[in-house]
Amino acid sequence: MTITADIQKRISILREQLNSYSHQYYILDAPSVPDAEYDRLYRELETLEKEYPETITADSPTQKVGAEPLSSFSQITHEMPMLSLDNAMNEDELIDFERKVKDRLKDRLNSDEQIEYACEPKLDGLAVSILYENGQLVQAATRGDGATGENITLNVRTI
Helix, strand or coil, X not given: CCCCHHHHHHHHHHHHHHHHHHHHHHHCCCCCCCHHHHHXXXXXXXXHXXXXXXXXXXXXXXXXXXXXXXXXXCEEECCCCCCCXXXXXXXXXXXXXXXXXXHHHCCCCCCCCCCCCCCCCCCCCCCEEEEEECCEEEEEEECCCCCEEEECHHHHHCC
């Protein structure tokens, strides 16, 4: 499909806006738009990039998870990547989510085994990976960029 100048411009504007909003949210800790507005713009960019995959660039917000860890904290490398939550806004997206889950678990499930889900409202907060050994808190880290997070073990011990 041929991409028009208007579509290319819209993609560029969305990237700039979303990168700015991410910086305000993750680095400055001063979000300037509600999460729902960010999510709406993100989904618009995601849809355009699916339709025009040749426009995807490494600096696109759709190609990132979270933000780089802050230098004021020591860094921890996650054993398993900490990925971002996905939204399902309609039945088709929910069905697609279940298909992805089943594909990912296909080697671990018997053909007749059912997957059980627990749902809860999405609340704002901090995504944290916490490691316990023998019932003792050993390590806590933020999501960071998904591969490396900030060591917040001492902070979590106060909770």
